Amino acid sequence: MALVTTDIFKTNLIKTDKGISLFQGLNEDTFKGVLEHSTLHDYDANQTIIQQGDTPSNLYYIIEGGVRTFRANEDGDEATIRMLSNGDTCMEAVIFMGIPSPINVQSISESRILHIPANYVKNLTLKDTQFANNLLKIVTHHYKNALQQIDAMAIKSPVERVGYYFLGQHLEQGANSMDFELPFKKAIIASHLGMTPETFSRSLSQIKKMGIEIKSNKIRLEDAFALCHFCDLDIAHQCTVENKDDCPNCPINESNKF
Amino acid sequence: MALVTTDIFKTNLIKTDKGISLFQGLNEDTFKGVLEHSTLHDYDANQTIIQQGDTPSNLYYIIEGGVRTFRANEDGDEATIRMLSNGDTCMEAVIFMGIPSPINVQSISESRILHIPANYVKNLTLKDTQFANNLLKIVTHHYKNALQQIDAMAIKSPVERVGYYFLGQHLEQGANSMDFELPFKKAIIASHLGMTPETFSRSLSQIKKMGIEIKSNKIRLEDAFALCHFCDLDIAHQCTVENKDDCPNCPINESNKF
DNA sequence: CGGTTCCTTGACGCATATCAATCTGTGTGG
DNA sequence: CCACACAGATTGATATGCGTCAAGGAACCG
Numbered sequence: 060m061a062l063v064t065t066d067i068f069k070t071n072l073i074k075t076d077k078g079i080s081l082f083q084g085l086n087e088d089t090f091k092g093v094l095e096h097s098t099l100h101d102y103d104a105n106q107t108i109i110q111q112g113d114t115p116s117n118l119y120y121i122i123e124g125g126v127r128t129f130r131a132n133e134d135g136d137e138a139t140i141r142m143l144s145n146g147d148t149c150m151e152a153v154i155f156m157g158i159p160s161p162i163n164v165q166s167i168s169e170s171r172i173l174h175i176p177a178n179y180v181k182n183l184t185l186k187d188t189q190f191a192n193n194l195l196k197i198v199t200h201h202y203k204n205a206l207q208q209i210d211a212m213a214i215k216s217p218v219e220r221v222g223y224y225f226l227g228q229h230l231e232q233g234a235n236s237m238d239f240e241l242p243f244k245k246a247i248i249a250s251h252l253g254m255t256p257e258t259f260s261r262s263l264s265q266i267k268k269m270g271i272e273i274k275s276n277k278i279r280l281e282d283a284f285a286l287c288h289f290c291d292l293d294i295a296h297q298c299t300v301e302n303k304d305d306c307p308n309c310p311i312n313e314s315n316k317f
Numbered sequence: 318m319a320l321v322t323t324d325i326f327k328t329n330l331i332k333t334d335k336g337i338s339l340f341q342g343l344n345e346d347t348f349k350g351v352l353e354h355s356t357l358h359d360y361d362a363n364q365t366i367i368q369q370g371d372t373p374s375n376l377y378y379i380i381e382g383g384v385r386t387f388r389a390n391e392d393g394d395e396a397t398i399r400m401l402s403n404g405d406t407c408m409e410a411v412i413f414m415g416i417p418s419p420i421n422v423q424s425i426s427e428s429r430i431l432h433i434p435a436n437y438v439k440n441l442t443l444k445d446t447q448f449a450n451n452l453l454k455i456v457t458h459h460y461k462n463a464l465q466q467i468d469a470m471a472i473k474s475p476v477e478r479v480g481y482y483f484l485g486q487h488l489e490q491g492a493n494s495m496d497f498e499l500p501f502k503k504a505i506i507a508s509h510l511g512m513t514p515e516t517f518s519r520s521l522s523q524i525k526k527m528g529i530e531i532k533s534n535k536i537r538l539e540d541a542f543a544l545c546h547f548c549d550l551d552i553a554h555q556c557t558v559e560n561k562d563d564c565p566n567c568p569i570n571e572s573n574k575f
Numbered sequence: 576c577g578g579t580t581c582c583t584t585g586a587c588g589c590a591t592a593t594c595a596a597t598c599t600g601t602g603t604g605g
Numbered sequence: 606c607c608a609c610a611c612a613g614a615t616t617g618a619t620a621t622g623c624g625t626c627a628a629g630g631a632a633c634c635g
Contacts, residue, residue: 112550112569130468132549138471140464155457161464161551184450191449192442198456199413205463206398206419210388212470213396213511217591245614253471255592260615275600275614291390292370293419311370475623503582513624518583533582533632 079196081120081148084189093183097175102166109164115153117174121145124170127247128162139250140208141201142167142243152198154180167247207293212253220252221262222289225271225278229286234299237283241276284308337454339378339406342447351441355433360424367422373411375432379403382428385505386420397508398466399459400425400501410456412438425505465551470511478510479520480547483529483536487544492557495541499534542566 082090099122102108108119111131119126121143128149129139140162143149153160154177166172184191211220225239232239241248249259263273269288270281280286283300287308290298295311306312340348357380360366366377369389377384379401386407387397398420401407411418412435424430442449469478483497490497499506507517521531527546528539538544541558545566548556553569564570 130464130472132468132472134472136472138468140467152457152460155453156461157454158461158554159550161461184453185446188443188446188449191446191453195413195442195449195453195456196415198453198460199410202410202456202460202463203414203416203419205460205467206388209398209463209466209470209511210390210396212467213508214388214390214392214394250471253467256614257593257616258591261591264615292417296416514582515584515625516623519623522583 079193079200081118081151081190081193081197083193085187085193089183089187089190093175093179096179097173100172100174102170102172104166104168106166107163108166108172109150109160109162111161111163112159115150115156115160116177118148118150118154118177118180119164120148120173120175122171122173124166124172125168125243126164126170126172127167127243128164129250130162137250138253139247141204142247142251144242148197150177151180151194152201155194155198167243203293208251208253217252217254217258218262218265219289220254221259221266222269222286223291223294224248224252225266226286226289226294229278229280230294230298235301237280239278241278245276337451337458338404339376339409339448339451339455341451343445343451347441347445347448351433351437354437355431358430358432360428360430362424362426364424365421366424366430367408367418367420369419369421370417373408373414373418374435376409376412376435376438377407377422378431378433379405379407380429380431382424382430383426383501384422384428384430385425385501386422387508388420395508396511397505399462400505400509402500406455408435409438409452410459413452413456425501461551466509466511475510475512475516476520476523477547478512479517479524480527480544481549481552482506482510483524484544484547484552487536487538488552488556493559495538497536499536503534 082093085093097120102124108126109115123145126143126147126149127139128141128143129137131137141147141149149164150160153162180194184194207223211223215223228241229239245259246256249256252259254262267273270285272279272281283302284306287306290306290308290310292310295309298306298309300306303309304312340351343351355378360382366384367373381403384401384405384407385397386399386401387395389395399407407422408418411420438452442452465481469481473481486499487497503517504514507514510517512520525531528543530537530539541560542564545564548564548566548568550568553567556564556567558564561567562570
């Protein structure tokens with residue numbers, strides 16, 4: 060546990076949960092109030108932070124490190140829901156469910172995490188509409204991702220799921236670069252995509268044949284539209300590739316309709 | 318389209334979205350304001366209300382009828398996300414995503430639906446913390462269901478998914494009755510559970526061997542704990558069976574640990 | 576009745592999980 | 606600097622569970 064100051068956020072506040080910040084638009088005093096009631100904790104890799112069934116007593120803000128949320132059954136099978144890194148938050152939704160945590164939270168690398176007490180968050184939500192609206196945006200964002208995960212597992216093949224994930228990473232890491240990296244271990248990504256590491260690996264071999272170079276966790280596209288075959292309306296909307304109109308597969312490009 | 322009065326809600330306000338109401342705790346004037354800005358619409362069965370890619374312009378409140386939300390791909394494959402009936406709402410989350418709708422909404426029977434303009438909802442959320450908190454509760458509730466759906470498809474067998482769904486329905490329709498009904502057509506439930514109607518049907522044959530009678534859409538349990546084998550921590554928490562402590566499988570019953 | 580929609584049952588093939596072996600990279604200690 | 610250990614990733618062989626396709630039955634409604 061360590062002293063919490065606003066300094067910690069000097070860098071992190073810029074990139075928070077893919078553009079959506081818990082603290083966005085809050086006045087200075089409110090923000091300081093949050094920090095004063097929070098505590099900082101360090102975790103080793105592979106530590107359990109929250110177990111299914113635990114009472115959710117904090118909202119977690121990842122200052123630095125890697126964390127995943129997942130569900131497990133008695134047999135030890137696991138379904139990875141989210142993988143988080145710097146600036147992401149978790150348990151924001153669970154706090155408002157009013158039930159024991161339906162998910163596990165586990166560090167996947169050394170991590171420094173801010174614990175914000177759940178009660179403080181709930182009270183603030185009742186007093187501060189800006190904060191309530193920030194939470195609403197974050198939760199709906201997670202919900203959207205959950206919907207995509209559901210439809211991926213229900214109606215997409217493993218190769219399509221991997222391609223879709225790649226496309227998302229590609230856009231997130233800079234749509235105009237031909238290179239991006241896998242930010243997590245392959246086995247964890249595989250679990251997130253609802254397949255075994257073996258199937259993930261075999262899907263990679265397929266993808267390689269489609270103009271995509273894969274060396275360890277480094278991916279290089281041989282041409283700008285190599286992944287566009289995996290695009291859908293959701294992701295097309297967030298696509299920021301410069302010459303988007305030339306895309307042969309873009310679902311929002313009129314010329315590709317029907 | 319028809320005149321909207323508070324009369325419509327005299328009955329419905331009691332049962333709204335499984336205990337969580339959009340209008341809960343709102344003062345009379347706010348509630349009336351919502352209704353004054355809303356319009357009432359009637360739909361036949363199998364009409365499209367919203368398509369993937371549409372701009373979400375309303376929040377929908379099901380006065381009467383049945384509706385489903387689902388995602389589809391170009392090939393016509395579908396993943397059913399939610400099935401709604403009287404008192405349920407949809408698009409509450411999508412409105413706050415700030416993107417084209419990631420889901421389709423379709424009536425599955427004749428329905429009367431209240432359209433509440435998205436802009437009005439968004440403005441109200443910024444002015445009224447009670448309303449914002451109601452929305453937050455509803456969205457987190459949907460998110461929880463989405464998480465369960467993900468883990469069901471990732472780590473449960475078809476039979477387990479059906480059993481889990483049955484258990485949920487059993488509790489929802491009165492935990493102390495031995496009888497309950499399937500509130501939707503089997504093909505739709507199958508899609509919601511990520512399987513084909515054929516597999517759903519074969520799963521039913523399995524379930525019948527486990528002390529559960531199935532006649533058309535009527536289910537009868539031969540003993541009170543027949544479905545407990547499918548229980549988990551999530552659902553155990555909402556279990557209201559009288560002699561719960563006697564349950565041989567209850568995961569929150571200490572004697573069953575390990 | 577006859578027609579339609581929904582559900583069930585059967586036969587079959589394929590895709591993905593499983594199990595097992597090998598390979599690759601990385602860090603550690605001699 | 607090499608040898609070794611270990612984790613992660615890949616590859617291969619096999620089996621099986623679910624989807625697919627096709628036919629038959631059941632319930633509902635005119």
